[in-house]
Amino acid sequence: MLNFLRYPKLLIKELLIGDWLIILLSLVGIFYLFQTLWTNEHAAKVQIRIGDKIYATYSLNQQREIHVHGKIGDAVIRISQGKARFAKSPCNTQYCVHQGWLSHAGQAAICLPNQISLELLGDAKPYDSLNY
Amino acid sequence: MRYLLLSLSLLLGSCFNEPLYHSQSYVFGTLVDISIYGETDERARLLANHILEDFQNLHNQLHAWKPVSENKLGELGQLNAAFQEGKKPTTISPELAAILVDAAALSVKSNGLFNPAIGHLISTWGFQRDEFTPVEVDNAAIKNLVHAQPRMTDIVIKGNAVYSTNPTVKLDLGGYAKGYALDIAANYLHKEHVNNALINIGGNIIALGKHGENPWRVGIQHPRAPTAIATLALPDGWAIGTSGDYQRYFMLNGKRYCHIIDPRTGYPAQHTQSVTVLVPPQPPNQTQAGVLSDVVSKPIFIETPVNRNAAAQAFGIKNFIVIDDQSTIFVSSNMLKKIHWVESGVKFSTLP
Secondary structure (H helix, E strand, O other): OHHHHHOHHHHHHHOOHHHHHHHHHHHHHHHHHHHHHOOOOEEEEEEEEEOOEEEEEEEOOOOEEEEEEOOOOEEEEEEEOOEEEEEEOOOOOOHHHHOOOEOEOOOEEEEOOOOEEEEEEEOOOOOOEEEO | OHHHHHHHHHHHHHHHOOOEEEEEEEEOOEEEEEEEEOOOHHHHHHHHHHHHHHHHHHHHHHOOOOOOEOOEOOHHHHHHHHHHHOOOOEEOOHHHHHHHHHHHHHHHHOOOOOOOOEHHHHHHOOOOOOOOOOOOOOHHHHHHHHHHOOOHHHEEEEOOEEEEOOOOOEOOHHHOHHHHHHHHHHHHHHHOOOOOEEEEEOOEEEEEOOEOOEOEEEEEEOOOOOOEEEEEEEOOOOEEEEEEOOOOEEEEOOEEEEOOEOOOOOOEOOOEEEEEEEEOOOOOOOOOHHHHHHHOHHHHHHOOHHHHHHHHHOOOOOEEEEEEOOOOEEEEHHHHOOEEEOOOOOOOEEEO
16 A cells, blocks of 8 residues: 555556546545535525514524414424425415525525514625515 | 734634624515614614614505504505595695605606506505405406506696596505615715615615625525525615515416506516616705616516616616516626626526
């Protein structure tokens, strides 16, 4: 093994196709992980606001259902594997539930009738406010 | 080394103690988001609360259909009741009179596509409610209301005395009030010598100064996904507004009916998903940037594709984005230089 380190040319000669495949797959794996994990956009937390108050901030790195009481009733917010969403809402239109999963920092879902908002927080905020 | 540590700790300190105050509240039936930079937390909170109080008062004054309290309509509600009764002049506040004069001029400029006089049409479609559920489309009523042609120019304003020559005029300032409120807030903050703030009323945003060293950044919402489609820097005094079919709408037989109604047909515009306009600061004694950011997106939204450019130019607006019902994105050439797409490889067409 030490021989290989001392003479890199020897190493390259001795490698078999399987070795090359392993190296290639590892590189692809590293590249993929770098792409998906090494970005500022990836959100780490979800901030829940009720009315004009910050209700709580939760890590996205968990499986959890949060029951919150808004202006018109009880809503359920689901956290799962780096994502968060409105799972249930007492509002008629269900726009908030239809927003679906949020996974990137800066993404937000708002339930106007129930006055509850979700915002994903990350290392860097991509913008100060959203023009929706 | 000591200097390095000192500057590092200063840098870190400034990161954690950034003088940014941020609040969210619900006024105008929507989310109001206020950021103030460079003031103490205590002062910023007082300023923000003052702005929110102003907004609530404005909301009560200009609300088209909700009583302020039991059996008591707001100023606009009372005026609408008077319009329905006939031509007897009603005395209104100088502030409301100025709003009506301005809104009438903007309506004429938009060839009547921005038309705050079609309140009856809007309520026929069920959009003058807190929540929007499908309505039985009353084609006869819609036809009658279109035929009656309620227009801003039907309103006669003499000083503070106002009447309408057309009893079908019912004012709904839903496409004006939020922008107007932005201008009020910006004026108030200037008066209080606050240099840096960002105010967002349900997606209409105005910027004062900067966020520290950098300009304020805003995201433009994707009309069909819970994410921003693009971001841009909003310079001092500039305002941005979006009209979309995704915040107030209902679905009926697989078709989307949004709150933006074409006064010519009486039906919701269905060929557009969203329109964003970016407005530079305006000269004093003219319609201000906040109002324009609210108003100008509507005629562009309603207008046919070939006339969108003309609708924007009528207001001197050079920066805008249209996303049509096929999700095709059109960006004006000026706007293209200002935005950053959030995802790479976004397909779009450039408008001249």
